[in-house]
Amino acid sequence: MGMAVIKCRLLGLMLLVFLLYGCTSGTQSEQRTAPAVEKPKYEVYTVNIKDMKFVPDTLTVKKGDKIYFVNRDLVNHCVTEHSKAWTSGPIQPNGEYLLVADKSSEYYCAIHTIMKGKIIVQDK
Amino acid sequence: MNKIKPLAFKCFAALMFIMAIPSMKAMAQKLSDPEIAHVAVTANKIDISYAEIAKQKTKDPEVIKFANMMATDHQSVINQAIALVTKLHVTPKDNAVSKKYMADAEKTKKMLRSKSGKVFDKAYIDNEVAYHKAVINAVQNVLIAQAQNAELKGLLEKVMPTLKAHLQHAEMVQSNFNGHGGHKM
Numbered sequence: 001m002g003m004a005v006i007k008c009r010l011l012g013l014m015l016l017v018f019l020l021y022g023c024t025s026g027t028q029s030e031q032r033t034a035p036a037v038e039k040p041k042y043e044v045y046t047v048n049i050k051d052m053k054f055v056p057d058t059l060t061v062k063k064g065d066k067i068y069f070v071n072r073d074l075v076n077h078c079v080t081e082h083s084k085a086w087t088s089g090p091i092q093p094n095g096e097y098l099l100v101a102d103k104s105s106e107y108y109c110a111i112h113t114i115m116k117g118k119i120i121v122q123d124k
Numbered sequence: 125m126n127k128i129k130p131l132a133f134k135c136f137a138a139l140m141f142i143m144a145i146p147s148m149k150a151m152a153q154k155l156s157d158p159e160i161a162h163v164a165v166t167a168n169k170i171d172i173s174y175a176e177i178a179k180q181k182t183k184d185p186e187v188i189k190f191a192n193m194m195a196t197d198h199q200s201v202i203n204q205a206i207a208l209v210t211k212l213h214v215t216p217k218d219n220a221v222s223k224k225y226m227a228d229a230e231k232t233k234k235m236l237r238s239k240s241g242k243v244f245d246k247a248y249i250d251n252e253v254a255y256h257k258a259v260i261n262a263v264q265n266v267l268i269a270q271a272q273n274a275e276l277k278g279l280l281e282k283v284m285p286t287l288k289a290h291l292q293h294a295e296m297v298q299s300n301f302n303g304h305g306g307h308k309m
Contacts, residue, residue, distance in 0.1 A: 051285035074204050074282055075197040093200065111193055114293055 042066055042100075047117065049077045049091070049109075054117035061101045062124050069097040077115070082106040153220055157276055160267050161209050162216035163225070164280065167259050168198040168205075170229040174255070177236050178248045186297050187245050190252070194290065201283055208279055221266075242301075249298045256291040263287065 043065045048055045050072040061067065069079050071091045079097055080087040082105065088097035090111070101121045109115035155163065171194050178191035209216060232251055239247050263280055271277040 052289040053285075073286065074279075075200040075286055093204070111196070112289055112293065114289060114296070 044068065046070055048072050049079075049115075052112060052115055054079075054109075054115060057117045058120065059118070060120040060122065063101055063103075063121050064124070065101045065121075067099045067101060067119065069099065071095050076111060077109045078111055079107050079117075080110040082108065155219060155221065155266070155270050156217065157212075157271060157273050158209075158214050158217035159219040159221070160271050160276065160280075161205060161214060162218055163221050163262075163267060164205055164283075165202055165216055166222040166225050167262070168202045170225060171198045171252075171255065171259075172202075173229065173233060174236065174248065174251065177233060178244075181236075181240060181244050182248070184242075184245050186300065187248060190249070190293060190297055193293070194252070197286060197290070201286065205279060208275060212273060212275065214273075214276075221262075246298075246301050249294055249301060252294040253291065253298055256287055256294060260284070260287050260291065 041064065043061065045059060045061055045065060045067045047059060047067060047069045049069060052073065054069075059067065069088065069091065071077050071093055074093055076090045076092055078088050078090055079099070085105075086099075087110065088099075091097050099119075101119060104119060104121045106116070106118050108117070175191040175194040175198075178187055179195070182188055182191070232255075236244065236247060236251065263284060268277055268280045268284075271280060
C-alpha cells in the first residue's frame with residue numbers, strides 16, 4: 001500500500017517535470033526562432049479631403065511610400081492626375097483611395113475642378 | 125429730367141423692398157429643428173431640379189459638367205440629411221420658408237424653360253450664382269443660427285464649404301460667359 005503511494009507520487013512528479021520541461025523548452029525554442037520584426041520599407045501618409053480641399057495640398061514623399069486619400073466631406077470626390085494618367089474614380093464620403101508614390105504629380109478633383117494638389121516624390 | 129432719375133430709383137427701391145417682404149417675413153420666423161431639416165432638404169431639391177432642366181436644355185460642356193455636379197452633390201447632401209433625421213427620429217416639417225423657396229423656384233423654372241441656347245446657359249449660371257448666394261446666407265444666418273440639435277447644426281456647418289465651392293465654380297463659369305475667361309478649369 002505504501003509502495004503504491006510512493007510509485008504513484010513518483011510518476012506524478014516525473015510527469016510534472018516532463019510537462020514543465022516541455023513548456024519551457026518550447027518557449028525558448030520560439031524565442032530563438034522568432035523572426036525579427038522588419039521595419040516597413042515605406043512611410044504611410046494621409047491626405048484628407050475636407051471642406052472641398054486636399055489637406056495638405058502639397059506632400060513630399062519618397063518613392064514607394066503609401067498615400068491614403070480619405071474623403072471627409074459630405075459629397076463624392078476623386079483624385080485625378082493632371083494629364084489623367086491615373087484616377088481614383090469617385091471616392092464616397094468616408095471612403096479612401098490608396099496611392100503608391102511613383103513619380104511627382106499634380107492632381108485635381110475631376111468632379112470639383114477647383115480642388116487641386118501636388119505630390120513631390122523624391123528618390124530614396 | 126434730373127428729378128425723374130432719383131424718383132425712378134426711389135420707386136424701384138421701394139418695389140424691391142415690397143417684393144422682399146414675404147421672404148424676410150418668412151425668414152424672421154423662428155424655425156424648429158424639423159422645420160430646419162425640411163428647409164435644408166427643400167433647398168437642395170430645388171437646385172437638383174434646376175440642374176435637371178439644364179441637362180435637358182444645354183449643349184455647353186461646362187454647363188453640363190456643372191449641372192451634373194449640382195445634381196450629384198445636392199443629392200449626397202440630401203442623403204446625409206435624411207440619414208441624420210432618421211437617426212434623430214425627426215420628421216422634417218413643412219413651413220413658411222420652405223413654401224417660399226418652392227414658390228420662387230416654380231417662377232425660376234418657368235423662366236429657365238422659356239429660354240434656349242446661350243441665353244439659357246447664361247440664365248442658368250446667373251441663377252446658380254444668385255441662388256447659392258441666397259442659400260449660403262440662409263444657412264449661415266438662419267438655419268445654423270436657429271438649429272438646436274448639435275448634430276443638425278454640425279451637418280449644416282459641414283455643408284457650407286460645399287456651397288461656397290459651388291458658388292466659386294458658378295462664378296468662374298459666369299466669368300467665362302461674360303468674356304473674362306481668365307479662370308479656365
